[in-house]
Ligand code: TRP
């Protein structure tokens with residue numbers, strides 16, 4: 001029944017927000033079609049926060065709670081923390097022996113990111129950051145995954161991963177590694193409440209575990225049609241951030257809202273109230289489940305320990321074959 005093996009990962013760089021929800025909901029769907037492995041990639045978080053590691057453990061923990069709360073199911077999927085599986089590091093090292101530097105230097109995000117973070121005063125021209133996509137290839141190939149659900153921004157990394165698999169298979173005359181394909185899902189894009197990219201650093205995000213009051217407050221801050229001064233002015237939903245959210249969270253009422261907005265029959269305050277109620281309705285079960293899990297840390301630790309054991313078993317099997325193919329001890 002399984003269409004194959006999936007590996008995907010997220011960097012634990014902060015609390016998840018509702019912009020991440022559609023990515024996770026896609027993972028939840030994939031769980032019944034594939035053998036899924038989901039990694040909290042804390043070593044990848046180190047590439048940018050090696051100088052302040054104080055929040056990484058907390059972020060890993062929050063990510064585990066968020067994942068479980070949205071329905072990543074430990075009965076179906078292997079959920080684990082990357083740094084617990086040393087085989088990722090071993091495979092990364094072995095890959096590094098035959099990876100031309102030029103392959104890593106030409107990954108399009110590489111120079112961009114160094115420059116971008118450089119402007120913020122952060123120097124990430126490190127060995128580790130150069131090797132970021134190679135470590136990602138090891139994450140994927142150590143489970144011999146053939147499918148990777150990712151966003152478009154990750155396509156160059158997947159391309160490199162396939163090149164590494166091909167080069168390994170060619171050099172050591174084997175077909176140990178598949179060439180993993182990206183699974184690009186239609187991911188609904190959500191702006192932050194101020195209309196810019198949703199990001200914790202802009203304080204324009206709605207956290208996955210936001211309370212009813214927090215949701216209401218964030219929705220009140222949302223930018224609307226700037227041309228609407230009086231509530232009876234005809235509105236332009238196509239330029240309104242609230243409307244983007246309505247389309248996603250109020251699928252049943254969207255036509256009526258759009259009409260009432262255009263005709264000036266509904267004011268923005270009322271429209272936002274409706275939206276806040278809809279978002280709250282959607283987040284309530286996640287919030288409740290998350291609360292329940294947070295109250296049982298022992299249970300969550302056991303889930304992660306079981307995931308770790310399962311991941312390690314698979315990774316060890318691959319590494320045994322890798323060593324044999326390469327002729328190393
Ligand atoms: N680079 C990915 C991102 O920023 C995170 C990641 C690390 C990953 N290892 C992975 C994604 C393996 C998919 C598969 O989103």
Ligand code: SF4
Pocket residue numbers: 224225228235236237240241242243261262266267268269271272
């Ligand atoms: Fe936006 Fe709603 Fe106001 Fe229309 S009524 S401008 S959709 S907030």
